[in-house]
Amino acid sequence: MIGNIPGYYFRLRENGALVFRVESENRQRRLGMEPIAVANLRNGEIKPQGERKLTPEDNAAIRLWIEQRQAGQAQRECDDALRLADQMNQIAHWAQTRAKDAQLEAVSEHLLLAMHDLRSVLVRKKGDRLLRQGGLASEDAAQNAG
Structure with missing residues (x-):
C-alpha cells in the first residue's frame, strides 16, 4: 500500500x-x-x-x-x-x-461598492496601525494613510 x-x-x-x-x-x-x-x-x-x-x-x-x-x-x-x-x-x-456599455452597467455598482468597502477597511486598519506605532503624530501622516 x-x-x-x-x-x-x-x-x-x-x-x-x-x-x-x-x-x-x-x-x-x-x-x-x-x-x-x-x-x-x-x-x-x-x-x-x-x-x-x-x-x-x-x-x-x-x-x-x-x-x-x-x-x-x-x-x-x-x-x-x-x-x-x-x-x-x-x-x-x-x-x-x-468592456461594452451594457457590461459596465451590469458590474459597475457592485465593483464600486466592494472597492469602497475594501478601501474603507484598509484605510481604517492602516490608521489603527499607525496610531499603535505612534506614527500618526502629524496631519501629513493622516493624509498619506487616506
Whole structure:
C-alpha cells in the first residue's frame, strides 16, 4: 500500500479537523483509523472523542498540525489578497479597453461598492496601525494613510 504511513490523519472539516490515529500493525495487515479527537482551528481547542485519553504524543502531534494549518491558511489569505489586486488590475484594463456599455452597467455598482468597502477597511486598519506605532503624530501622516 503506502510506504511511510503517518501516525495521524486529519479529516478536514469547517474550522478544524477530526483526528484519527493511524494503525498499520495488526493481524490482518489492514490500515486502521481510530478517531481520537476533534481539533478546533479558531480557538486551538482539542476535544478527545468519547472517553478517550490523549497521550502527550497525541497532543503534541495535534498542536503541531494546528500551528502548521493556521500558518498555511494565513499564507493563503495573503496570496488571495495579492491575486485580487492582480484581478483588479485586469478588470481596470478590461473596463478601459474592451468592456461594452451594457457590461459596465451590469458590474459597475457592485465593483464600486466592494472597492469602497475594501478601501474603507484598509484605510481604517492602516490608521489603527499607525496610531499603535505612534506614527500618526502629524496631519501629513493622516493624509498619506487616506
